[in-house]
Amino acid sequence: MELSYRQINRDLLRTMEPAGRLYYAVLGVDLVILLWGIFAWVYQIKTGIGVTNLNNPVGWGVYIATFVFWIGIAHSGTLISAILFLFRCHWRNPIYRTAEAMTVFALLTAGLYPIIHLGRPWLFYWLFPYPQEGHLWINFRSPLVWDVFAVGTYLIVSCVFFFTGLVPDLAVVRDQADGWRKKIYGFLAQGWQGTDRQWRHYGSAYLFLAALATPLVISVHSIVSWDFAMSVVPGWHSTIFAPYFVAGAIHSGLAMVLTILIPMRRIFRLEAYLTEMHLENLARLIILTGTIMAYSYGTEMFIAWYSGNIYERETFIYRAMGDYTVAFWIMLLFNAVIPFLFVFGRIRRSIAWLFTISILINIGMWAERFVIIGASLAHEYIPFAWGTYRPSWVELSILAGTLAWFFLWFLLFAKLLPVISLTEVKELVPPPMRGGSHE
Amino acid sequence: MNRETVQILGIFAHLDIFTQAIREMRRLGYNNLTVFSPVPRHEIEEALEGEKSPVRLFTLSGGILGGLTGLILTIATSLHYPMITGGKPIVSIVPFLVIVFELTILFGALATILGMLINIRLPRLRLRPGYDPRFSEDRFGLGVRCAGDEVQRVQDFLRRAGAEEVRHAGD
Numbered sequence: 001m002e003l004s005y006r007q008i009n010r011d012l013l014r015t016m017e018p019a020g021r022l023y024y025a026v027l028g029v030d031l032v033i034l035l036w037g038i039f040a041w042v043y044q045i046k047t048g049i050g051v052t053n054l055n056n057p058v059g060w061g062v063y064i065a066t067f068v069f070w071i072g073i074a075h076s077g078t079l080i081s082a083i084l085f086l087f088r089c090h091w092r093n094p095i096y097r098t099a100e101a102m103t104v105f106a107l108l109t110a111g112l113y114p115i116i117h118l119g120r121p122w123l124f125y126w127l128f129p130y131p132q133e134g135h136l137w138i139n140f141r142s143p144l145v146w147d148v149f150a151v152g153t154y155l156i157v158s159c160v161f162f163f164t165g166l167v168p169d170l171a172v173v174r175d176q177a178d179g180w181r182k183k184i185y186g187f188l189a190q191g192w193q194g195t196d197r198q199w200r201h202y203g204s205a206y207l208f209l210a211a212l213a214t215p216l217v218i219s220v221h222s223i224v225s226w227d228f229a230m231s232v233v234p235g236w237h238s239t240i241f242a243p244y245f246v247a248g249a250i251h252s253g254l255a256m257v258l259t260i261l262i263p264m265r266r267i268f269r270l271e272a273y274l275t276e277m278h279l280e281n282l283a284r285l286i287i288l289t290g291t292i293m294a295y296s297y298g299t300e301m302f303i304a305w306y307s308g309n310i311y312e313r314e315t316f317i318y319r320a321m322g323d324y325t326v327a328f329w330i331m332l333l334f335n336a337v338i339p340f341l342f343v344f345g346r347i348r349r350s351i352a353w354l355f356t357i358s359i360l361i362n363i364g365m366w367a368e369r370f371v372i373i374g375a376s377l378a379h380e381y382i383p384f385a386w387g388t389y390r391p392s393w394v395e396l397s398i399l400a401g402t403l404a405w406f407f408l409w410f411l412l413f414a415k416l417l418p419v420i421s422l423t424e425v426k427e428l429v430p431p432p433m434r435g436g437s438h439e
Numbered sequence: 440m441n442r443e444t445v446q447i448l449g450i451f452a453h454l455d456i457f458t459q460a461i462r463e464m465r466r467l468g469y470n471n472l473t474v475f476s477p478v479p480r481h482e483i484e485e486a487l488e489g490e491k492s493p494v495r496l497f498t499l500s501g502g503i504l505g506g507l508t509g510l511i512l513t514i515a516t517s518l519h520y521p522m523i524t525g526g527k528p529i530v531s532i533v534p535f536l537v538i539v540f541e542l543t544i545l546f547g548a549l550a551t552i553l554g555m556l557i558n559i560r561l562p563r564l565r566l567r568p569g570y571d572p573r574f575s576e577d578r579f580g581l582g583v584r585c586a587g588d589e590v591q592r593v594q595d596f597l598r599r600a601g602a603e604e605v606r607h608a609g610d
Binding site for chain 2: 004005006009129131134135136137138139140141142145146149150152153156157160161164168171172174175176186187190191192193194195196197198199200201202203204205208209212213215216219223423426427431432433434435
């Protein structure tokens, strides 16, 4: 890239110019869907949890599946912002801001689900550690409490990491803006001036945050997987769950990054910054995670047969050929077969293919969570207690509403903050030298 | 000893000349320098030869504090209200380690931010005198603090070193 610092400021701040009619149209549609979702939730709270189709034996359905889905989406943001940072993969610089924003927004969405899932959502704070009546504390042996700590920590650390990365860019916005915008961004930039002292401590803090976020992100989805694996439900009680969930999380998250970056790059005309190389590298990472997924699916099924455990075997036959067969084959095809198309360079470099496959993986990963949760609960040990579950209109409305909630944050982010890190892109280009660039 | 000092600011357009100027000012004995740059550059750090950031100590202490908090929280509350669930021991170290781990990370991260803010004296609402909006774009700034009677000398040095603009930065 032969770009000057000034050019970078100009190109990347252009995304924050006043929005056009298309933007408001999309925002309007998004808000309508969100309002419909809110209506459905209010209806659920007023009428009772019976308006969902959650009942015995399937007590966990769309809500918990979608919770796991969004937590998973969040993971690749941290992979790109923190793990690739530690590995000094500089190609991550232009895409990390969007990925990290996606992490924060996905967590804000995921965090709603356990609360929506509660029959009495106003009592959600019972999960926090404080002495309740009669000095009873929460049960630290429960995976659900681990979940609160893991997801809570992840949300806080991601927000902090996201905001820290933003500060130098907010200072740029402050310096270029005037009027009330200057005041607001000036406040957010907290007096950043880019002095040597600031950069030195900032760089150190950023490095340590990345180093802390890396084990954190792996722990979070492991702990989410233990919500299932710690039980004795066939199809859940497996030691492969933690790595399998972490890989699945990153798999879906990378797909979501592609789903978001491709239109954004087009709309904001950022082709000079988000090049085909970036998209191609994401596709390469998807081959890796897709391979792990294929291996995990294979192992699960192999063990179900090889262990000789009839319940385990029955569960997997049921997944493949029972009531959830469509979702099962979608999961297998979209997550573990189609991603391998990326081994062909031509498909990896075709925007249309990348976009299509990324959406298919998103659907496939949602289907995976639905199959794991629904099919296992529907078909546990005693045939007498078997049942089926199909989501009700309330559950589907809330699902649509929370999708709109996620994209609402994203739409606001795209207009209010620099979607590509100005500072980190500047770090990639050769600095201005009088003696000529020597990099 | 309370000699009046002023800050002189030189604005540079090129990194190589800028780092050269930093080296020269330091050789002349001016060590109270403030450097502004749009990006962190190793060349600048090398020219300044600053010591390592102490933020690492904040991270370490935050992590240790978080781990201890996790241990104490889980063990003490379980002992305080000993109720057996799932046939597991009251103090079940293995599951408690999950909480310990998460709090280690949480406290470590928060302490890192705290350490950064303390070390760079942020947040502040008013910008330091001498700051120029061009420093967030493509210019490098070198602020030199010197005694009132050396102003002319410093200004000349900065100009000769290649600054495209030299001015008083206020106090």
